[in-house]
Amino acid sequence: MVFRLIQPSDNKRLAEIIRSGIEEFGVPLEGTAHTDPTTDDLYMLFRKSGSVYWVAEVDGLILGGCGISPTPGLPDGCAELVRFFLSPEARGKGIGKYLMQRCFETAITLGYRQLYLETFPEMSSAVGMYEHMGFYYIPQALGNSGHYSCTIWMLKDL
Structure with a gap:
């Protein structure tokens, strides 16, 4: 297993992994990463400072x-914390936890003090992992992600 930058x-x-994951869990396609045009060029999206x-x-x-x-x-x-998706064969093996931990470490290095995320109750395994990793629920969306269909908002103090 290799963990590396995009x-x-x-x-x-x-x-493909992101869109099929959204479809698999039956959450809205509009107002999510499914229809977000940046999903097709994540490399460029994550080149910004x-x-x-x-x-x-x-x-x-x-x-x-x-x-x-x-x-x-x-x-x-x-x-x-964005675009966190795993293919079905990768789930339940600790891969997601390791990826999130890498993001936490990088966020601290970059000077962030908190991480925010948006998700859906249908993605219950992921929500459980977020809770386990220290995210807590907040009553409304923060920021302007454009993913207006999400119904769960969480925050983690780093």
């Missing part, structure tokens, strides 16, 4: 990824 050649596979995207790969096959981004409108010192 490369341009990863775009297509990561977009204060952003990073970690990819999990085994034997040349990308299994998923997780990133942080300074989403517009977030409070000072806060970034968003």
Whole structure:
């Protein structure tokens, strides 16, 4: 298993994992990463300052990824945990936990004090992992992600 930063050649596979994950859990397509045009070019999205995207790969096959981004409108010192998706065969093996931990460490290095995320109750396994990793619920969305269909908002102090 290799954990590395995103490369341009990863775009297509990561977009497939993200979109199929959203479809699998039956959450809205509009107002999510499914219809967000940046999903097709994550490499460029995560080249902006204060952003990073970690990819999990085994034997040349990308299994998923997780990133942080300074989403517009977030409070000072806060970034968003974004595009955290794993292929079905990668789930339940600790890969997601490791990717998130990498994001936490990178966020601290970049000077962030909090991480925010948006998700859905249908993604209950992920929500449980977020709780286990120290995220807590907040009553409303922060920032301007454009993902207006999400119904769970969480925050983690780093």
